[in-house]
Amino acid sequence: MPLENLPVTVIKGVGERLAVTLEKIGLKTLQDILFHLPIRYLDRTHITAIAQLQLNTTVMIQARVLRVQVAMGRKRSLVVIVEDDTGTVCLRFYHFSGYQKDKFQQGALLRCYGEPRLGTSGMEFYHPEYDFVDERQPTPVDENLTPIYGLTEGISQTRMRGIVEQAVAMIHQYPPDEMLPVEVNHNFQCESLTHALTYMHHPPHDAPVATLMEGLHPNQQRLAFEELLANFLARRKIHALAAIESAPVLVLASDLRERFLAQLPFSLTGAQERVIADIARDLIAGKPMLRMVQGDVGSGKTLVAAMAALAGVSSGRQVAVVAPTEILAEQHFYNFSDWMRVLGFNVEWLVGKLTAAKRRDALVRIASGEAHIVVGTHALFQEDVTFSQLGLAVIDEQHRFGVDQRLSLRQKSPAGAIAHQLVMTATPIPRTLAMTAYAELDYSVIDELPPGRTPINTVLISQSRREQVIERIRLACIDGKQAYWVCTLVEDSETLAAANAEETVCLLREALSGLSIGLVHGRLKSREKEAVMASFKCGDLQLLVATTVIEVGVDVPNASLMIIENPERLGLAQLHQLRGRVGRGRVASHCVLLYGAKLSEQARSRLQVLRDTNDGFVVAERDLQLRGPGELLGTRQTGEAQYRVADLVRDEHLLERVNALGEHLLENQPSIADKLVQRWVGQRKIYAQV
Structure with a gap:
């Protein structure tokens, strides 16, 4: 068998x-x-001396318990100091019992396995695996x-x-x-x-x-090659299956296009025109579009999506626009409303915060077709959301959603006609990675910024010059400009030297007593968050202290200064997204990376990338090398490919050969392609239904 x-x-x-x-x-x-x-x-094949420990390297040590204590801080922890002939190191446990504490008797010999990291007492092991060693019959180290x-x-x-x-x-x-x-x-x-x-x-x-x-190892690389190939084939299978389905023909009449463009205070860029043409060809082909639009921060992706939506509603179909956060969804709602209502189309709003009555009314308008464009968050994926004639789904910041979530909107299409799908990302993804990670999608790139966008001057400044930075904010705000101050945590942490947003806003209000300062973070209620954002947009607030909730979706042209505290804690792609909140007007804009006292050379060289370039593709390539694909492709959502042995960054050198062999198998040996998909991917939801 x-x-x-x-x-x-x-x-x-x-x-x-x-x-x-x-x-x-x-x-x-x-x-x-x-x-x-x-x-x-x-690797339990050898014991490492404490003096030879290196950060972020998994090792096994053998040491005696020197002393034990319970440390009382924001979080109570069990601290065990152990020593060998070469030095001492700390083991720290945040979850522990009295029985566990009593087992660590002074002088007891133990083997500890884990990854030392920098903590409050220097190098520490957090929740390491450990075993006590019987000195009369010590267990030999593993051979394998x-x-x-x-x-x-x-x-x-x-x-x-x-x-x-x-x-x-x-x-x-x-x-x-x-x-x-x-x-x-x-x-x-x-x-x-x-x-x-x-x-x-x-x-x-x-x-x-x-x-x-x-x-x-060559054996790992051989298996990684086959796994990458199988995942590529599975995604290309989605693309192929879409090509045999039927989709509505969506055509944007030239007179409606002209009326839409006439209301804009600017002209389309050449890159926008090119991508709009790509989408238009897909929408009239009668086959479901699966297209990704990549574009740097501020390149005009929303306008491109609006043109696609206009083709949908003018052809008698509904359009769903999905964003990962309420702030971004709200931004889209206002933009689409401004553009579409003057043309006679209704824009609906569907997010989780709606009251039961308002949600019920919205669902009725969506189901009846009265709502032509529906803008919302994950709420649009819910089963009770039914469309009359869904023709196009636009997914913004697509890496925040799993593949099965994106494709689930297709199930809301009317019988016999699958809705088109346009996904967008403001994080440019290197071409080779995109060819593999998103092989089910065609893709277009908006590689040109609209005229009038000013380059952002990015500088690295130490926390020791914090007072000078605060004074710079005062002068900018007195001059009529607005500023952001971004913190990376809402609360303090014992182990992470990051700014506390709530504490920071108090300190800044004291230091900048003459300015109007607001605070927004993810723990605020939606209504409070919206009120603060509205005040900042209309200019009532001069300085906005915020967490990374403002990463996307905030468009305030008058904001020309951004301070990011502890930027070393964030990935380059996220920093680039945050930086993109300024530089949206015609005045010179600045981004200050306010780093901590102990900035490693590696962190400094990483942040230097942002000083050297405003090009999102350059930033993305560097971020891919430094942090891996997670920062670009998002966390592992339900349905996303999860590799067992392959690594998209480490194995990038394999991708061109993978793609070439994959296309060959699909064309000449489709039965082999199916068997490879079954072997490595199986029946995961991502590939089960298209």
Whole structure:
């Protein structure tokens, strides 16, 4: 029987109940178990001296308990100081019991495994794994790396390792099919797929530990290549399936286009015209559009989306516009209302904060078709939201949504005609990454800023010059300008030296007593937040102290100065988004990165990128190298591809070959493509329904 058809119950000790548990993480067959690769390894093969510890490097130490105490701060913690012959280090536990505390007797010998980080007492281990050592019969160190697997509730790491060990023992009896061209194994100097899987589950004692921990072993790279290929194929399958569906033909009449453009106080850029033409071709093709529009902060994506929406409503269809936050949704609501109502189209508003009565009335207008354009947040995904004739869905800041969320709007389309979908991002994504991570989408780039946008001068200033920065704000506001002061936390934290927004606003009101200062953060009620934002937009507030809730959606042309405290805590892409809140008027704009006293060379060089360029694509490329794809692609939402062995940044050098082979398989060997998708992706929601 083929490997992919053998149920997990062929493994000794796996009965029906455990099979149900394993199925929760997609493990239904023997093949699924073999391809359930370790997400990382524990290196317990040697002991590291405390004097040789390095930050952010996982190690094992062996040391004696020197002293134990309970530290009382904002958060109560158990502090255990341990020592070896070379030095001391702190173990800190925020969640602990009296029994656990009593076990740490002075002089007790223990092995501790974890990743030291910089804490209040210097280098510290936070909640490390540990075992007490019996000095009469000390346990020898491990001979091999210990694999760590993804789990679900109801199964332990030890149990999972036992299941995988049995599956690996059966691999020669039921070897997996080699589906890739033979030269792929040769390119990676890999003996076979069977050998690669065996090696990954049980690295031998002489395995190059550093190479494996970095994910660069040839066997890992061979498997990463196949996994990237399978995910690429799955996303291209979405694109192909969309091409055989029917969609409404949406045409923007030339006279309506001219009336729309006539109300604008500016002309479209060449890049906007080009992208609008791309979208127009999609909308008249009769096939569902799946297109991403990338554009830097302030490049005019909203206007492009409005032109697409106008084609929809003028063709008798409804348009949904979805944003990840109420602030951004509100911005879109006002923009679309201003543009569309004069042309005779109604714009509806649907967010979670609506009263039951207002929401009920809105749902009636949406279902009847009276609402031509519906602007909202995640509330639009809810089942009770039904459209009369949905023709187009626009998803802004698309990386905040999972693939299945984006595609769920298609299910609200009328029978026989799938709605078009336009997704937008203000975080430019490098082309190679976009080709793989968003292979289900066609994409267009707005690579030109509208005339009149002023370059933003970005400077790095130490907290030691804070008073000078505050004085600079005073002078700017006296001169009639407005400013932002961005804090990275709402509350203090014992371990993070970041500004407290609520404390900061009190200090600034004292230092700038003559100015009108407001505060906005995510914990304010929606009504309070809106009132503050409205006051700032109309100029009643001169300085707005805020958290990163203003990252997107805030457009105040008179705001020309931004202070970002502790910028070293944020990714470059997020800093670039924040910086984009200024520079929207015609006066020179400035962004001050007010960094902490201890700024590492790495952090300084990272922030230097923002000083050197206002180009979002350059920032994105650098952020991708430094922080990985999470900052660009968003957190792992439900339905997003989650890689087992591949890493989009580390393995970027594989992507061109992956894409080329993927297109070849789709065209010439579609059955192989389907098997690869089944092997690596299975029945995840992202690919189950299109």
